[in-house]
Amino acid sequence: MESLVSRERQAREYLENRRIVELLNYLTSVLLFVRPQKPREYLISLLERVKVAKATGVAFPFFIDNSNIVSMFEMMDSAGKGAISFVQYKEALKTLGLCAANEDLSDDGHEVLLDEFRNEV
Numbered sequence: 001m002e003s004l005v006s007r008e009r010q011a012r013e014y015l016e017n018r019r020i021v022e023l024l025n026y027l028t029s030v031l032l033f034v035r036p037q038k039p040r041e042y043l044i045s046l047l048e049r050v051k052v053a054k055a056t057g058v059a060f061p062f063f064i065d066n067s068n069i070v071s072m073f074e075m076m077d078s079a080g081k082g083a084i085s086f087v088q089y090k091e092a093l094k095t096l097g098l099c100a101a102n103e104d105l106s107d108d109g110h111e112v113l114l115d116e117f118r119n120e121v
Helices: 002-017 020-034 039-056 066-076 086-095 114-120
Strands: none
Touching: 002 020, 020 039, 020 066, 020 086, 066 086, 066 114, 086 114
């Protein structure tokens, strides 16, 4: 029993330390936005570009354009108020892999406007 708990803890630490969950969330989000005809080939290409960017020190490839950011914001702003809650904002950042799941973003209760969302994403 102790061994099983230890293995689960090790697995969780492995995933957290290497930000695997964030990477998978990011890849899934990109797939949903782009909807390529051949998703496997697209993911391979995407990961190869990330690998090259990391090896060469070039900036991380930018996969989501302004229209995707606006669309994502509008989906969260279903009431059309022009603002989303901080909780929605934080979840969007986590989904896109721009914020670690355990990263502490202090919620001061303010709503996030489209311009602020666009600048952060």
